[in-house]
Amino acid sequence: MTSTPHSPSALEIPVTDLKGVTEVVREKLAKLGLVTVGDLLFHLPMRYQDRTQIYALGNLRAGQEVLVEGEVEQTDVIMRNRRMMVCKISDGSGQLILRFFHFNASQQRGLARGAWVRCFGEVRQAGNHLEMAHPEYRIVQNNDPAPISDALTPVYPSTEGLQQRTLRRLIELALEQAQNLPELLPPALVQRYQFPPLADCLQVLHNPPPTLATRTLLEGKHPLQQRLIFEELLAHQLGVQQARHKVKQVLAPQMLAPNTYFKQLLTLLPFKPTGAQQRVMGEIEQDLRATSPMNRLVQGDVGSGKTLVAVAAALQAIANGYQVALMAPTELLAEQHYQNFSQWFSPLGLEVEFISGSQTPRQRKRKVENLLLGISQIAIGTHALFQRTVEFLQLGLIIIDEQHRFGVHQRFELREKGKQGEHYPHQLVMTATPIPRTLAMTAYGDLDYSVIDELPPGRQPITTVAISNERREEIIDRIALACSQGRQVYWVCTLIEESEALQCEAAEKTEQMLKERLPHIAIGLIHGKLHGSEKEQIMAAFKANELQLLVATTVIEVGVDVPNASLMIIENAERLGLSQLHQLRGRVGRGSVASSCVLLYQAPLGKTSRKRLDALRQSQDGFKIADIDLEIRGPGEVLGTKQTGEARLRIANLVRDQRWLAEVQQAARLIVAKHPELTPLLIRRWLQQADGDSAAQFFHS
Template structure:
């Protein structure tokens, strides 16, 4: 079977593969024979040598060869077959909880047995539970393995032996694999060829250091990680190139709306805000669609920059759509933006699920005939019934809260004229450079790295939940002095229902403890109108204390709120804690965040809470979050599909990303014919990030 033949063969052409096995292979991402080469082991067992019993250590997984001394069924808490074996250096117990009479009868005193298992400590000393074993007729019988034994990701009904046999059918043809990273470029990294790397990963030599594999630092792993990161990077760069081939309308800065708004503001824009708006403005002047990510820490003034960009689009006769993740945030943006632009003679509409039919039809009409210059909404903006008069700019706030494949979905709303809308993506969750280089390589990036003058950092403290009475007294004191307080109940076992129940119970307990305070409750199972009503009462000052789930994480702005209590903060990531903390400190008074932790706080939990105490810098917090939790969690659970690598690990391989960038540019410039094949190898479904 040649490689060209292998690429056209079906899995059923492999020996022993029928339709039922094909279904199981498909479940683990194997659709053709060559996919088996890239279905890589996650761990290795060393069955190449026999370990003396006298030298065993707890936790080792080893091969032992010994003589059976005794076998008996023991009745304790659980019935078990206990077999004692010796090899001249020591004694070991093999213990089986599931066994048959025939199996017991195999272990005759004097028989030799070779077994493989993990060494544990038991009541009789070192033991192995349910080891793999075979009885030996002679000392020389059954040669040992001559390479490390790979363990593959599998699924029900597909065992390790079957996968190894299938891989071994395809592996002889590995040297025919085309290497899309030319040797002249590969020399820079002192890494093996693709064929050498794949061969080594499936059948490592006996002298290979297992610790390198465990750490992901083996040259074979690094070679494949390099190419996988390259494929993802090229895919996003290709997306960016394709987007820039499509026409957009140039929107030069006219200035009349923009300057009029600046003149009306009761404060000066920061240097960082002006710099980022200049970058946005320059992008919008071009005839290629802007694709820019604006990062800014909590309170840095991203919304104001976005409004200025929206006004530049409006000055040129276009509409702007602003999409946000929650109805609470949509309503808040609608009210704030309306106050800013209504005096300029501009209309603002908002589209959310809670509108009744009459209001919805009115809003849709204003969007369709152009009376609404700026349209704020949630996912409702995607609906077929929404028709824009002339959509020229799309702003997506808190991009990580939407799925990757929604990044370009609104573009279709602006293509009726044959022009592609400009896009501005915003996030208040700072994204570590590692993730920006990989997850957002299709976007240009701007950072608002300056807070407005006079903004005081929030003082963060930690306290045990055993001192809950002290926390409640602090809440009472803050409210009596005219301030308002958030009390946040965090996620319990990934259950929204339990989370809401915890919030309801907490609100009831606080009402009993603090009868003098007016207390509100907001959680995810309430109707949008109910949530909005409670939030409005809190914002107006009618409520002293708001008990909430993490639904208030994004965008809620109540300047008089100066204390944030977060229960069980160890359940949240650092970035989410930082977002919640950002709900206070929005006025001119000193503000506090109190993290109330449980008794079973882990070492990692302690580290995370210490980071929160030490810094208010969102970028430092994001880097630490990446280090502790990994990229899928940092980007948000809806985005984890983006980061599902087979070999690469963004945290571990961060040091390779500059090389990946260089390599991508080299291929695009000098070896463009290799770009598509390398993408298809690692992203086989051909799905490009950002497409719907």
């Protein structure tokens, strides 16, 4: 047992005690979570700039970020699309253009012919010459040469209005306290991995000497970084384990009665559950029979049959006398669930209620009364389910679909709603967005984890092609052909703007264009601004094949099931993430005929967009696509950091640092067993949480 590390009082000094921290600066720092001196110490560089040597202009290559010097040969102010100042410099080995879009008369005078200037910036190719746009620069006097830095220059994550030089100055002040930083890794772990002292790591990583292996440092693979990466991942793993432990300490209703309702439903279904569905149903059944709350994440690719798994869980709760709440992120998806559950529950004599924010108080009153009296066994809806006016007689199971779209606190509120005495309801969360296993282990490690990794028989492959917007006429001809063969088509409109009004406007214009070009085809339009009943009517008409072509915004991303739809057009496909494109593509290929997805893009494609569209063309495996998406966008984007409460990693990278995950899990078990006093200290250091309870909340407890 190690002794408790000494109080890190010096590290708790507020940043306002440091020289130069005004109220404005304090607010900017707070946006980054930098409240104390200790926070500054662990605000690590995201990259480095090498200003330790001057590069000859004749040796430069596009893409380099370098320090250069040269004599000004010519400076001109020119007008093209906009006013700009162009300065040509030379050092005898070559030439470089400096281009400024924002400048004043004083700068123009300073860069007069014959001046010697030192610049730092990124070199880029511009026609047949190299240039720097808006470099940092200073005029160097012959009799007073500016000193060159003897360390790599750190570049920190920042926020608008907070300059790098301010962060560097404050972190330099914080580094004076680095020796007071307590070591929180047990000696056994430090020895096992030959980790250097923590204070040394911080000193060097904030001010690395040029002799350090720069490439290794920039790739995040230096031993000094690995020590901090390990500790950060360990803190996250301890937070996850603490959350899991907390959940297991509370009670939940034991659901021991046989699931007679589901056995009855199976006799009515025209198909049998797949082996993967049966396996996951068995895992959920065991969870519901336990005395502690189920807390399970079920992942299944598009069309894998998650809904039937949710139905089985709901019927087990109902068979044991409990009610169920199913929450979906959009009204359209909630309506889809309501229709499916009603269709399956009606022959069993069970009542389903639909609750959404668009309902009037009068419409909702009867539904809430039915839940409170126990007349209705399940409520399906949007976030409206956790409003205070919605009450249950005996809520035993909460099912949350597309859980990453809900905030952590929304899930807490719904769970609290179901608390009866000392008992909490069970919780099942589902997603059709495959999450890479490395990400799930870290971000959702407090949840038990099931994967439906088998598609129902009969699902047809989807041919995916990427076509430039210039060939739009060919796509319209293809739509006409598909509809003449009795098939149905989706046309999805996307905009880079997040404005729902702009998206709806774009969809309306597309609908009008298609009606003019395809007058003999019945076309419908669905978007987020339509009333719930209007969306329901349009979707019902599309399902009944009364509409052959449905123009829609991305509201149809999940949940919509029309087996006769065999062609999907996604406009501006380059603007969407891989997982969202995969979700949209999954709206077709649900019937007995081969289906196609056309990714309509605006040329020219950037490197990342091309990689994204190529990945979609080459694979239909949602988990493989999720891995590529994680590699391209990073964990915060894949999970939706702001909504999930997923802990932001400061230095670790879940793609790059996968090799540590198993080691970290083992280390976390060691600390819990032998050094429990270190758990809250590590969580506090890396997660900025004041106590264990809030840290556990941070991890979806």
